[in-house]
Amino acid sequence: MTAQPLPLEGVTVVDLSQIYNGPYATFLLATAGATVIKIEPPGGESLRRRGVVGGAALPFAMLNSCKQSLQLDLKSEAGKNILRDLVRGADILVENFAPGVMERLGLGAAALQAINPRLIYAQSSGYGSSGPYRDYPAMDLTVQAMAGVMSITGFPDRPPVKAGPALCDFFAGTHLYGAIVTALYEREKTGQGRQVEVAMLDAVYPSLSSSLGLYFGSGGDAPPRTGNRHGGLAEAPYNVYPTRDGFIAIICVGDVHWRSLLEAMQRQDLAGDPRFASLKERVAHVDEIDRVISAWTEGFDKQGLFELLQQHRVPCAPVRDLVEVVNDPHMHERGSLQHQDHPELGRIVVQNSPLRFLGSDLRRLEPSHALGADADAILSERAGLDADAVAALRRDKVI
Numbered sequence: 001m002t003a004q005p006l007p008l009e010g011v012t013v014v015d016l017s018q019i020y021n022g023p024y025a026t027f028l029l030a031t032a033g034a035t036v037i038k039i040e041p042p043g044g045e046s047l048r049r050r051g052v053v054g055g056a057a058l059p060f061a062m063l064n065s066c067k068q069s070l071q072l073d074l075k076s077e078a079g080k081n082i083l084r085d086l087v088r089g090a091d092i093l094v095e096n097f098a099p100g101v102m103e104r105l106g107l108g109a110a111a112l113q114a115i116n117p118r119l120i121y122a123q124s125s126g127y128g129s130s131g132p133y134r135d136y137p138a139m140d141l142t143v144q145a146m147a148g149v150m151s152i153t154g155f156p157d158r159p160p161v162k163a164g165p166a167l168c169d170f171f172a173g174t175h176l177y178g179a180i181v182t183a184l185y186e187r188e189k190t191g192q193g194r195q196v197e198v199a200m201l202d203a204v205y206p207s208l209s210s211s212l213g214l215y216f217g218s219g220g221d222a223p224p225r226t227g228n229r230h231g232g233l234a235e236a237p238y239n240v241y242p243t244r245d246g247f248i249a250i251i252c253v254g255d256v257h258w259r260s261l262l263e264a265m266q267r268q269d270l271a272g273d274p275r276f277a278s279l280k281e282r283v284a285h286v287d288e289i290d291r292v293i294s295a296w297t298e299g300f301d302k303q304g305l306f307e308l309l310q311q312h313r314v315p316c317a318p319v320r321d322l323v324e325v326v327n328d329p330h331m332h333e334r335g336s337l338q339h340q341d342h343p344e345l346g347r348i349v350v351q352n353s354p355l356r357f358l359g360s361d362l363r364r365l366e367p368s369h370a371l372g373a374d375a376d377a378i379l380s381e382r383a384g385l386d387a388d389a390v391a392a393l394r395r396d397k398v399i
Helices: 021-031 046-052 058-063 077-088 109-115 140-147 167-190 200-217 255-265 268-272 279-284 286-297 302-311 322-326 329-334 375-381 387-395
Strands: 012-015 035-040 067-071 092-095 120-125 195-199 238-243 246-251 316-318 337-342 346-351
Touching: 012 021, 012 077, 021 035, 021 058, 021 067, 021 092, 021 120, 021 167, 035 077, 046 058, 058 346, 067 375, 077 109, 092 167, 109 120, 120 167, 140 167, 140 200, 167 195, 167 200, 195 200, 238 286, 246 286, 246 302, 255 268, 255 286, 255 302, 279 286, 302 316, 329 337, 375 387
Parallel strands: 012 035, 012 092, 035 067, 092 120, 120 195
Antiparallel strands: 238 246, 246 316, 337 346
């Protein structure tokens, strides 16, 4: 059976975004079939320049597969004109500069949609284009602090810590992709583009739901950091427990899982213990539950214990390090992770899109391109420039 085309084939994206937030949205667009033209300033975007630090070039390769590369000086009038030419034939423009930057360049949504009324102008920033925080500098760390993520991460007797992953950047990038494809759907009905926006602060707030439950349930007290316990202190057991060679995460949602755990532990005697008779009682006696479970788990290797608990249908997972995750056979078999021979970084592992369009093959992940590698093709095919004009732009350092 012939595979279906990917759903965004034929869609053209002008990508001005940088670091994680916008580039992840445009990565999802690219792996859904869109043609993405990544435009970077002279010297390359910030994430590419981090490559001077060992290993720091990998994120650029992860987020910029399947994109064409054009280096363009948007502070020059010639560079602005090239962008306008590209926008005339584009469907989407994506940027995550601070609010107002594109307007000051004369390249804001109103100006570009005057050139192409079908253009979807997508922007993302830390706090959005309105409101009192609009002009605050925003990085993942600062938004984690402002959003309350750090206040609920860590242990109650220690300082707040950031979440390990760049949650705010990637939550915003995922939401930005959703806003873009929603606007594409609308354009099919109306013929008109629109401006869409995602703020990192807005995108991360719903993920605080467990801790917010504790806040409202307490009558308005700021919830404590709960370590590896449930953020809303509404589940028990819910923790990370020691084994002989590491740790295992165990959660029991309701009485069925609790009884199954007791069977695995051969501790059915605890089934009748009034301290553990209901979820409410188990939460009230969570310290004792954790002591009992920890005393049992530390006698096992984590993989053997995982297999035992799986047999009893107890939700659990070994705590794996990144060496184990990068080489995960499940993700490699599904194509979620793929080995890639990168011309600059050597053999690496990169992710494919989590979005699967059944009936279509996953897009092959071509390596991220060298800075400006596609200038000649982009400018001749999409801006209509001849070789002499391109050479002049290169001589003037516009590209």
